[in-house]
Each structure stands twice: as structure tokens, then as C-alpha cells.
Amino acid sequence: MATKIIPVVAVVGPGAIGTTVAAMLHEVGRTPLLCGRTPRDHLTLLEDGRPMTVPGPVRTSQKQITHAADLVFLAVKTTQIDAAAEWLSALVGPQTVVCVLQNGIEQIEMVRPHAPGGHIVPAVVWFPAQTQSDGSVRLRGEARLTLPDTAAARVVAQALQGTRCAADLAENFSSLAWRKLLQNAVAGLMALTHRRSGMFSRADIAGLALAYLRECLAVANAEGIELGVEVPQEILGKFQSAPADMGTSILTDRETGRPLEWDIRNGIIARRGRAHGVPTPISDILVPLLAAASDGPG
Structure with a gap:
């Protein structure tokens, strides 16, 4: 019997949106690699006052990355893309899909210079998540993403399949x-x-x-x-x-x-x-x- 290959998923920028996606993946046994600026041993997502812990650590150095990921959720803000460039350089290979969880309609244009070899997928984030004063994240609605109906986007949808973060493929993206x-x-x-x-x-x-x-x-x-x-x-x-x-x-x-x-x-x-x-x-x-x-x- 062939061994099932588990894709390597990374979340760059474990803030409000990144923590939510990481928690949804962790909940079904697909805990992602966490990459950010602040060292933490775990992340916390609050839903209706109930905490969910995502085990870390949050890696803070690109030297801790030894090989490319299959899928990267880029959850830094557009004002932080340049600061995340080294993470993309370390994590993105020719087959890597980069799902951009950012505001705006120019995600591909903004991220492409930093990930020229990857497959970039823009996303619309519909859920309200807010960072709290203690660093935890409060989710105040159902988690849902909209993606374009492309082959690379289907990789993202498959990674989220079975989680509580819906990923809709839309022709009218x-x-x-x-x-x-x-x-x-x-x-x-x-x-x-x-x-x-x-x-x-x-x-x-x-x-x-x-x-x-x-x-x-x-x-x-x-x-x-x-x-x-x-x-x-x-x-x-x-x-x-x-x-x-x-x-x-x-x-x-x-x-x-x-x-x-x-x-x-x-x-x-x-x-x-x-x-x-x-x-x-x-x-x-x-x-x-x-x-x-x-x-x-x-």
C-alpha cells in the first residue's frame, strides 16, 4: 500500500485571519507550520468564549525552514508584504500554491514579485476576526473564503475540505x-x-x-x-x-x-x-x- 503524502501547509502571518485559518486546519489534524515576527509557543482562537489552542512554535527565522511548502496561506497585511518577502523566498517552490488572504483586488500584482515561482491564488475573506489585547483572536462569525475557479485554487479548497472554513470556488470571483x-x-x-x-x-x-x-x-x-x-x-x-x-x-x-x-x-x-x-x-x-x-x- 502506498504511503499517503501529507501536504506541507504554512501560515505566514498568524494574526486574526491567519490564526483563524490555522485553527480550522488544526481542528481536523492538519496543523500548519506557523511563521511570523513574534515568537509564541501557541495561538489561541476564541469562539463564543471557548478557546481553541493551535500548537506552535511560531517560527521567526527563515533559517528554520528546510524545504518548500505545498501550500502557503499569506495572511500578512499589504503594508507588510515586503517584510514577509524572505518567508516567501524560503517557503515557495515551483509547485507551491500561495493563497493570499489580504484585502483589495491587487493581490496577484503585489505578491508576484516576491513569489515568482509559485502559483498565486487571490482570496476574498468574509469572516470577522479580531485580535484581542492578550494576543488571542476572537472569531465573530462563520469562517468562509471565496476563491477563483482555477486549478491552483482547487488545491486550497482541497486543503480546507472538511474544516469549518468554507472555501467557495466562484466563476464571478x-x-x-x-x-x-x-x-x-x-x-x-x-x-x-x-x-x-x-x-x-x-x-x-x-x-x-x-x-x-x-x-x-x-x-x-x-x-x-x-x-x-x-x-x-x-x-x-x-x-x-x-x-x-x-x-x-x-x-x-x-x-x-x-x-x-x-x-x-x-x-x-x-x-x-x-x-x-x-x-x-x-x-x-x-x-x-x-x-x-x-x-x-x-
């Missing part, structure tokens, strides 16, 4: 990625106000958010993306129905003084709008404010 981009773009308002989802219950904020989402939709449509006129209201409704204390990653970065992903979440709307001659008056105000909040000076 670009439309779904843009829909998530609209959701992330309007969440930038939370970083500017230092407020959580409850702020969208204000009529003035709801009006601003809806106008901004419609601006983003106009740019998406100019890109040839099929999203209907109902999408802005649906996204706003999602924020309004969320728990009032629900945060978002860009708000967390603002609160902790880390660089913001303002360009790939908000700047891209203005950039693509200019390319198509679509006016983006709200973006023209929000983007400089987010950029200054992130990068200064001052």
Missing part, C-alpha cells in the same frame, strides 16, 4: 472581490472617526456611507464589474445590523498606530476612477485624510 472592496472602502470611515459599526446607525453617517458606496459602485461598473444598484444599500445594511461594537482591521490599525491599508482599500477607487474618467469627489476627500492618518507627517 472578480465581482465578489469588488463587492468586498466596497465593504472595506466604507469601513475606512470607522478609522477616521475611531468608531465601530454602531456609528452607521446615525442618519448622517448612513447618508455619507451610501453616497460613498455609490461612488465606488460607479468605478466598479466602469471596470466592467457586474454589481447591481442594490449593492450599496445591502452593504450599509450589513454594517447597521452588525453588533454595535464590531470593529474592522483598518480601525484596529488606527487604534494601535500601525500603517493603514488606505491605498488598496480606498486609494484604488480614486485611481481607477481617474483612469475611467469617473468623478470620485468623496474619495478625493477621504483618501488624503486616511493617508495622513496613516503616514503623517505630524
Whole structure:
């Protein structure tokens, strides 16, 4: 009988998203290799107050990697890609699939220079996960990813098969990625106000958010993306129905003084709008404010 070859899976960036994926894999006996900046002997995921422990250690040196992985979940933020380049160099070989768990719609363009030999798969992350003050991660919904319907993406879906992290293969991946981009773009308002989802219950904020989402939709449509006129209201409704204390990653970065992903979440709307001659008056105000909040000076 032939020996079953167990694929080597690595998670680079065991933050909120990386910890969630690692925990889902560990739960079914597929504990991944953990790679990051901070040495830890384990990760902790909290669901409904119940902790799940993912055994480490979290490796902090690329010298601890002896061979390429079959699958890498890249879960660092876009502002941290350059810092993760050495991990990709150590982990990615000609057959390695790199699943990019990042915001935005430019994952392939941003990661390709650092993993020229791998097969890069963009993903849309739909689940809310938040890092807590003690380093644990709180998962506040069902874990779900959307992937393009490609051969490399099927490797990712197979690795997650049987876990509680659903991996959907979608022919309309670009439309779904843009829909998530609209959701992330309007969440930038939370970083500017230092407020959580409850702020969208204000009529003035709801009006601003809806106008901004419609601006983003106009740019998406100019890109040839099929999203209907109902999408802005649906996204706003999602924020309004969320728990009032629900945060978002860009708000967390603002609160902790880390660089913001303002360009790939908000700047891209203005950039693509200019390319198509679509006016983006709200973006023209929000983007400089987010950029200054992130990068200064001052």
C-alpha cells in the first residue's frame, strides 16, 4: 500500500485571519507550520468564549525552514508584504500554491514579485476576526473564503475540505472581490472617526456611507464589474445590523498606530476612477485624510 503524502501547509502571518485559518486546519489534524515576527509557543482562537489552542512554535527565522511548502496561506497585511518577502523566498517552490488572504483586488500584482515561482491564488475573506489585547483572536462569525475557479485554487479548497472554513470556488470571483472592496472602502470611515459599526446607525453617517458606496459602485461598473444598484444599500445594511461594537482591521490599525491599508482599500477607487474618467469627489476627500492618518507627517 502506498504511503499517503501529507501536504506541507504554512501560515505566514498568524494574526486574526491567519490564526483563524490555522485553527480550522488544526481542528481536523492538519496543523500548519506557523511563521511570523513574534515568537509564541501557541495561538489561541476564541469562539463564543471557548478557546481553541493551535500548537506552535511560531517560527521567526527563515533559517528554520528546510524545504518548500505545498501550500502557503499569506495572511500578512499589504503594508507588510515586503517584510514577509524572505518567508516567501524560503517557503515557495515551483509547485507551491500561495493563497493570499489580504484585502483589495491587487493581490496577484503585489505578491508576484516576491513569489515568482509559485502559483498565486487571490482570496476574498468574509469572516470577522479580531485580535484581542492578550494576543488571542476572537472569531465573530462563520469562517468562509471565496476563491477563483482555477486549478491552483482547487488545491486550497482541497486543503480546507472538511474544516469549518468554507472555501467557495466562484466563476464571478472578480465581482465578489469588488463587492468586498466596497465593504472595506466604507469601513475606512470607522478609522477616521475611531468608531465601530454602531456609528452607521446615525442618519448622517448612513447618508455619507451610501453616497460613498455609490461612488465606488460607479468605478466598479466602469471596470466592467457586474454589481447591481442594490449593492450599496445591502452593504450599509450589513454594517447597521452588525453588533454595535464590531470593529474592522483598518480601525484596529488606527487604534494601535500601525500603517493603514488606505491605498488598496480606498486609494484604488480614486485611481481607477481617474483612469475611467469617473468623478470620485468623496474619495478625493477621504483618501488624503486616511493617508495622513496613516503616514503623517505630524
